[in-house]
Amino acid sequence: MAEQAPRSGARSEAEPSEDRKGSTSGSALLQQPLGLFQAYGIEIEYAIVDAATLDVRPLADALIEAECGEVAGDAVRGAMTWSNELARHVIELKTSEPEPTLRGLASRFAAEVRHIESLLAPHGARLMPSGMHPWMDPAREFALWPHGDRAIYEAFDRIFDCRGHGWANLQSMHLNLPFDGDAEFGALHAASRALLPLLPALSASSPFQEGRHEGLLDARLEVYRWNAARVPSVTGAVVPEPVFTRAGYQALLEGIYADLAPLDPEGTLREEWVNARGCIARFDRSAIEIRVLDAQECPSADLAIAAAVSAVLRALCAEPRHAALRALDTRRLAGVLHETIRRGEAARIEAPELLGALGLPSAACTAREAWARLIERHVAGDALHAEHLPNLGLLLEEGCLARRILDRVGSSPSRHALRDAYAELCDCLRDNRMFRAKG
Numbered sequence: 001m002a003e004q005a006p007r008s009g010a011r012s013e014a015e016p017s018e019d020r021k022g023s024t025s026g027s028a029l030l031q032q033p034l035g036l037f038q039a040y041g042i043e044i045e046y047a048i049v050d051a052a053t054l055d056v057r058p059l060a061d062a063l064i065e066a067e068c069g070e071v072a073g074d075a076v077r078g079a080m081t082w083s084n085e086l087a088r089h090v091i092e093l094k095t096s097e098p099e100p101t102l103r104g105l106a107s108r109f110a111a112e113v114r115h116i117e118s119l120l121a122p123h124g125a126r127l128m129p130s131g132m133h134p135w136m137d138p139a140r141e142f143a144l145w146p147h148g149d150r151a152i153y154e155a156f157d158r159i160f161d162c163r164g165h166g167w168a169n170l171q172s173m174h175l176n177l178p179f180d181g182d183a184e185f186g187a188l189h190a191a192s193r194a195l196l197p198l199l200p201a202l203s204a205s206s207p208f209q210e211g212r213h214e215g216l217l218d219a220r221l222e223v224y225r226w227n228a229a230r231v232p233s234v235t236g237a238v239v240p241e242p243v244f245t246r247a248g249y250q251a252l253l254e255g256i257y258a259d260l261a262p263l264d265p266e267g268t269l270r271e272e273w274v275n276a277r278g279c280i281a282r283f284d285r286s287a288i289e290i291r292v293l294d295a296q297e298c299p300s301a302d303l304a305i306a307a308a309v310s311a312v313l314r315a316l317c318a319e320p321r322h323a324a325l326r327a328l329d330t331r332r333l334a335g336v337l338h339e340t341i342r343r344g345e346a347a348r349i350e351a352p353e354l355l356g357a358l359g360l361p362s363a364a365c366t367a368r369e370a371w372a373r374l375i376e377r378h379v380a381g382d383a384l385h386a387e388h389l390p391n392l393g394l395l396l397e398e399g400c401l402a403r404r405i406l407d408r409v410g411s412s413p414s415r416h417a418l419r420d421a422y423a424e425l426c427d428c429l430r431d432n433r434m435f436r437a438k439g
Contacts, residue, residue: 177310
């Protein structure tokens with residue numbers, strides 16, 4: 001979807017106040033601001049595809065109508081919510097409210113997947129995971145969401161033309177983490193922008209675009225980098241600038257709004273969610289939303305990555321290296337991100353200042369080696385994350401999902417081979433199991 005688009009309906013993030021639509025929650029958890037790592041919000045996007053051909057099917061509105069009895073932006077199902085996205089073939093699953101722990105969330109997402117598939121079956125459709133549909137032609141197959149907040153989506157389409165992969169063909173997992181006040185925001189933003197360049201090494205899952213592999217393991221992030229090129233300040237370098245106060249961040253947003261104003265005179269997009277950096281501050285809900293993670297083959301894989309990322313960020317926020325984290329240069333971080341977009345876990349990290357700020361030896365290493373050390377130090381000994389260790393072990397052993405897909409089908413597969421691999425990925429999503437390179 002267009003990652004800039006607003007999150008409608010039920011609130012999946014750590015959000016202590018009214019959201020953009022003015023809805024409120026009775027949860028006691030939301031009656032006061034949430035501090036660092038007191039709660040988590042997870043959002044995962046999936047493509048709706050034809051069960052036989054695996055071509056995209058614009059059925060998100062029909063799916064929500066089947067659940068709710070009417071077309072709406074959301075289907076609220078207790079602790080879980082489904083939401084529309086910019087493209088009608090994409091559906092988002094999310095936690096309805098902030099969750100105090102990640103434990104057990106994978107099984108809850110998996111149950112929602114099974115229920116959705118039961119509603120899609122009469123349409124001859126199912127869900128497909130991963131960061132991009134591998135052969136979708138957005139110029140021909142894209143359908144814009146025509147209901148509810150369509151004025152927002154129409155504004156994006158008018159300004160940026162959404163008939164491209166960077167808008168029409170991308171699925172991500174968002175991790176939302178709360179903060180309370182400037183000190184916590186500054187610590188969390190510094191840690192998030194430092195770790196962000198290493199995230200595709202774990203999560204890259206989009207090696208094919210229009211049936212071709214063009215040397216990138218995270219094609220979703222590559223097209224995402226350029227989807228707002230008409231107004232470059234909207235996305236920036238994807239890695240956010242070193243801004244650590246609300247006042248400083250507001251100044252950054254005002255710059256984006258000013259650049260958009262000639263193209264958006266009504267101010268339809270003058271909201272903090274228009275900022276498309278790889279992690280953004282949502283002061284309306286006192287949370288940072290991390291957006292660079294590709295959707296994985298199953299909820300267990302997504303939640304394992306969320307657990308690893310949140311555990312490392314928690315450690316970085318607690319350790320006395322804040323000055324080193326804040327001093328990291330945005331362009332240098334962006335250079336590391338470009339390498340992990342291209343090579344995933346095999347990317348060579350030659351950035352001693354970054355490695356040192358993360359508490360790692362400063363000598364050059366692969367992104368896989370960096371993550372192995374971070375997971376051993378911050379995740380492996382935490383009983384809260386025990387359920388995720390086998391999946392993290394597979395990621396370290398066989399590589400990110402994009403690597404496993406390429407190892408299965410090669411870099412120039414036939415459409416038949418590609419379809420077989422992605423049919424198995426759909427089965428992995430249905431069964432909540434990992435995809436193995438050797439089958």
